[in-house]
Amino acid sequence: MQKTFSAQDIQNFEQRYHATFINSLTGFKSVALIGTANEEGHTNLAIFNSIFHLGANPPMFGFVVRPHSVERHTLDNILRTGSFTVNHVQEPFYQQAHQTSARYPAHQSEFDATGLTPLYREGCAAPFVQESNIQIAAEYVRKIDVEENGTLIIIARIAAVYLPEDCIANDGYIDVEQAGSITCVGLDSYHRTTRIGRLPYAKP
């Protein structure tokens, strides 16, 4: 049975119900851990499900930050150092990844709190997540203020990529499913995937 919700119906939802409803409405999302460090090397790790492809040339992506949420340490570190890592979430550590969304005190690293392992690589001050199969080093480009709701869209550039060689197809396609990456809906629902098919370039 199909149900209709007007803008007014949605507005009248209880606050938490409202957030959960709208958050799941846009469907499946990427889910990744963003690793950062401040100037003293103190690390931070936070789960993000808003990372989106922005363009291949130059290689860029964007993501959404709520500056007054738990994500603010990540944002502060990115703005100060210009550098961060993006690490795909896989099933063996998805519960630890989710746990990084807890409001830990500023002095406590989510790496310590969740047992995930920081991995350092030359040329990147921010830590990678060793458990992750697909790791990206990224450089901050700029931020866009979304005054309608106080969020920021962060634009970043891909600086380096680390992934299993056998998950790259002959045409450059990265088989993230084979690498074990998962997807999510809303703020708390995690899903594994099964490929239906890859389709050829569409022509009229």
Next chain:
Amino acid sequence: MQKTFSAQDIQNFEQRYHATFINSLTGFKSVALIGTANEEGHTNLAIFNSIFHLGANPPMFGFVVRPHSVERHTLDNILRTGSFTVNHVQEPFYQQAHQTSARYPAHQSEFDATGLTPLYREGCAAPFVQESNIQIAAEYVRKIDVEENGTLIIIARIAAVYLPEDCIANDGYIDVEQAGSITCVGLDSYHRTTRIGRLPYAKP
């Protein structure tokens, strides 16, 4: 075996390989059909995999448009009329959905070309996709120029939602998997999902 790709390595990729690689690197994405009409009621339908949640209050989302691509008819119609629809893609019509990415001549509607069915509802000039289980009426808010690569980020507001009543959980979570929605990677890889779990709100 893990492989490293520097920014220079990626820059040196052949153009098509490069686009495919970067496009799949950000992982799983939502996949939806955007329906529009121009002032004369001529319809357009295009597949988008860049729709991202931007905030619940007001209920907003964003998506990326390449103004010089096949997506330009969609963009023109949105800018002229301010109104469009977002329709989740499900497995029974994913090949037709993919086919909307072909460069049809301006006078030919992708509804006619692919056999998908336009559905009109009061209060929205743009057509929905009748085959889709989750349909959203949306209003254009504004566009953001991404001068780094010539793309646009379109910001929009949710005006109404139509979905199966039995896929809404008690807490407002929309079970898009139960509704049959699928996810995609890159420009051509489609995947169904299996829930691993929903996790409770994380506390330290």
